[in-house]
Amino acid sequence: MRKFIFIILLITSINIVSAQDTRIEQPVNNFEKLWNEFNARYASFKIKNINWSEIYKKYRPLINENTTNDSLFKVCNKMLLELKDGHVNLIHYGKKGKVINKASDGSSSKFLKKFPLSKEEKPNIYQLLKTTDKTLKDKGFSIVGVSKKGSMEYAISKDYGYLRILSMGNLSISDYRKHVDKAVNAFENLKGVIIDIRFNGGGDDKTSFEIASRFTDKKRIVLYKRERKKGTSEFKKLETKHLKPSGKKQFTKPIIILTSDLTASAAEVFTMIMKELPYVTIVGDHTNGIFSDMYDFKLPNGWLATLSHQQYFSSEMKNFESIGIEPDIKLLNEPQNIIDKIDPLIGKGIEELKKTTANN
Numbered sequence: 001m002r003k004f005i006f007i008i009l010l011i012t013s014i015n016i017v018s019a020q021d022t023r024i025e026q027p028v029n030n031f032e033k034l035w036n037e038f039n040a041r042y043a044s045f046k047i048k049n050i051n052w053s054e055i056y057k058k059y060r061p062l063i064n065e066n067t068t069n070d071s072l073f074k075v076c077n078k079m080l081l082e083l084k085d086g087h088v089n090l091i092h093y094g095k096k097g098k099v100i101n102k103a104s105d106g107s108s109s110k111f112l113k114k115f116p117l118s119k120e121e122k123p124n125i126y127q128l129l130k131t132t133d134k135t136l137k138d139k140g141f142s143i144v145g146v147s148k149k150g151s152m153e154y155a156i157s158k159d160y161g162y163l164r165i166l167s168m169g170n171l172s173i174s175d176y177r178k179h180v181d182k183a184v185n186a187f188e189n190l191k192g193v194i195i196d197i198r199f200n201g202g203g204d205d206k207t208s209f210e211i212a213s214r215f216t217d218k219k220r221i222v223l224y225k226r227e228r229k230k231g232t233s234e235f236k237k238l239e240t241k242h243l244k245p246s247g248k249k250q251f252t253k254p255i256i257i258l259t260s261d262l263t264a265s266a267a268e269v270f271t272m273i274m275k276e277l278p279y280v281t282i283v284g285d286h287t288n289g290i291f292s293d294m295y296d297f298k299l300p301n302g303w304l305a306t307l308s309h310q311q312y313f314s315s316e317m318k319n320f321e322s323i324g325i326e327p328d329i330k331l332l333n334e335p336q337n338i339i340d341k342i343d344p345l346i347g348k349g350i351e352e353l354k355k356t357t358a359n360n
Contacts, residue, residue, distance in 0.1 A: 042308065
């Protein structure tokens with residue numbers, strides 16, 4: 001399979017990128033706005049066992065009317081890190097929209113620690129992708145389709161299909177629709193399919209539903225969601241989300257979903273949706289645990305902040321926020337896989353498909 005470029009939308013454990021900003025711009029007012037907006041809208045204090053009032057007592061004394069932008073940013077960043085939420089961000093823009101400071105989002109991915117995004121580090125995520133490609137080739141797979149920007153790639157062997165989705169937001173809905181329809185058409189006469197979202201940091205829930213609609217056999221409830229009412233501990237009415245077949249063809253034979261703790265946001269929504277299908281098995285690691293859409297707002301000094309203001313539930317009303325969705329079969333990639341030039345999750349996926357399709 002060919003070499004391609006991909007974008008991971010989940011940014012994890014970023015170091016603060018800093019340029020000196022010693023200006024003083026109403027630091028107390030900005031801190032109060034940030035804390036109050038989270039206090040009024042953030043949806044997961046209880047789930048995370050966070051007392052936001054105690055957090056205020058911890059960090060508010062560190063700010064006074066003479067606090068510089070640099071110092072304010074560092075304090076605010078530390079405060080937000082308490083939430084350990086990949087959808088929580090604080091961004092300080094400079095001239096011409098250039099980012100001066102970007103706070104760490106507080107989420108952590110063991111997968112990215114093992115396989116960093118930097119090509120300078122060894123091993124890295126690109127080497128793992130090459131290992132995956134080699135394993136597929138060794139197992140008799142050949143590439144048959146690639147989307148624009150490499151966001152979606154699919155391959156087939158004699159009996160099985162493989163679909164890699166690297167982002168839920170890098171293409172238009174119409175492009176995703178076009179490419180998943182091509183993939184499903186290529187898979188039509190195969191016995192089973194592996195869908196690989198280990199490298200997928202999210203995007204748009206609409207994409208998740210659009211892709212999943214090509215793999216469902218009937219209309220069913222797949223999740224519920226609700227939004228916190230601003231300034232109260234109550235939530236708005238629970239929304240019921242259905243998945244129903246869409247497109248000319250659907251693939252409803254055995255499916256293996258490959259996940260990692262880098263699988264996040266809209267990719268987790270996809271996992272939650274697909275988990276409802278009786279012919280789906282999840283192999284890999286638990287997902288990242290950030291489901292909510294991001295609510296964004298600006299501070300008086302122009303900084304941009306984002307927070308999680310929703311809660312997502314499975315059809316059984318289980319909330320996976322901050323814990324992620326556990327796989328049916330736990331199996332992790334390790335740096336040794338690159339040395340051995342074998343991706344064990346591909347092997348396990350094929351093994352499980354053989355078990356479920358033995359009589360077909």
